[in-house]
Amino acid sequence: MASNETGPGVPQQRHLPGHIAAALAGAGGVADSAGQPWAGRSLAGEHAKIHNFEDDDGTASGAYLAAIAALREGTGDEAGVVASLASARVFIPIVAQLAEDAEGALGLSSDKQADMALVTLKAADGRTAMPAFTTTAALAAWHPDARPVAVYAARAALSAVAEGAELLVLDPGSEFTFVVRRPGVWALAQQYGWVPSYEDGELAEEMVRAAAGFPAVRSIDLVPGRGVAARAADGTVVAGGGPGPELQVVLYLEDGLDAAGVQELVAGLQAQWSRNVLFGERVDSIEVKLRRADR
Structure with missing residues (x-):
């Protein structure tokens, strides 16, 4: 049987898990992101701080830089980079957006009211992405007119979910851009640990169990998809940080299936998955590769 591939799979629209929806509902409420009530706080006094980043020098988190360096050197992985973001500060770009205009002198249009808006991007596959920056310098180089707002990466991930963004893009336009795909964004927003789908043993068991009803499938392998790798500005390929496809599912099939049979089998498997x-929460996008099972 000759090998065959299906193209990158963009998942169907998914409903937010209840815990993420609850976190979004609570944002901007009577308590801060740590659950501490705003009531009774005072900003007076020598040691009072208006926010957590008053003394921030605008440079990148040391843990994030170390995780990225390890990834680029081949001694680290994507999970390590996302884990480093759990306690890291990032900058979200905010830009002025004309909300209402008015006719001024000589009939010229003038700004009457402007709002500040989050910036979102469109990924190559059409999905919405939110940019975030590890340094103020990187943000200024990318968009000189944007205002940097310092937040923890977990809060940035929650904002991405609120904006309908499935990707969090770190340092676009810089020497190396790292994309946190949807399952990683959700994990950051919930402040949970994240395991890439291609290394997720629990997910593999579920997918193998679903394939048990298809006798022509002899075995399944889960490996990184072609879209996991990213390319740095200097042209070097890095084994992580790409936007997807994230997961490649290798199906080892018995001989004897014609093209129609293969198509029906793959469609049935994808419907089951x-x-x-678990698949819906932990898999961002997939591609399927077909192989002949060894006798």
Whole structure:
């Protein structure tokens, strides 16, 4: 049987897990992101701080830089980079957006009211992405007119979810851009640990169990998809940080299936997987590769 591939799979629209929806509902409420009430606080006094980043020098988190360096050197992985973001500060770009205009002198249009808006991007596959920057210098180089707002990366991930963004893009336009894909964004927003789908043993068990009803499937391998790798500005390829496809599913099939049979089998498997809650939460995008099973 000759090998065959399906193209990158963009997942169907998914409903937010209840815990993320609850976190979004609570944002901007009577308590801060740590659950501490605003009531009774005072900003007076020598040691009072208006926010957590008053003394921030605008440079990148040391843990993040170390994780990126390890990834680029081949001694680290994507999970390590996302883990380093759990306690890291990032900058979200905010830009002025004309909300209402008015006719001024000589009939010229003039700004009457402007709002500040989050910036979002469109990924190559059409999905919405939110940019975030590890340094003020990187943000200024990318968009000189944007205002940097310092937040913890977990809060940036929650904002991405609120904006309908499935990707969090770190340092676009810089020497190396790292993309946190949807499952990693959700994990950051919930402040949970994240394991890439291609290394997720629990997910593999679920997918193998779903394939048990298809006798032509002899075995399954889960490996990084072609879209996991990223390319740095100097042209070097890095084994992580790409936007996807994230997961490659290698199906080892018995001989004897014609093209129609293969197509029906793959469609049936994908339908089974898409109904699995674990798959929906932990897989960003997939591609399927077909191989002949060894006798």
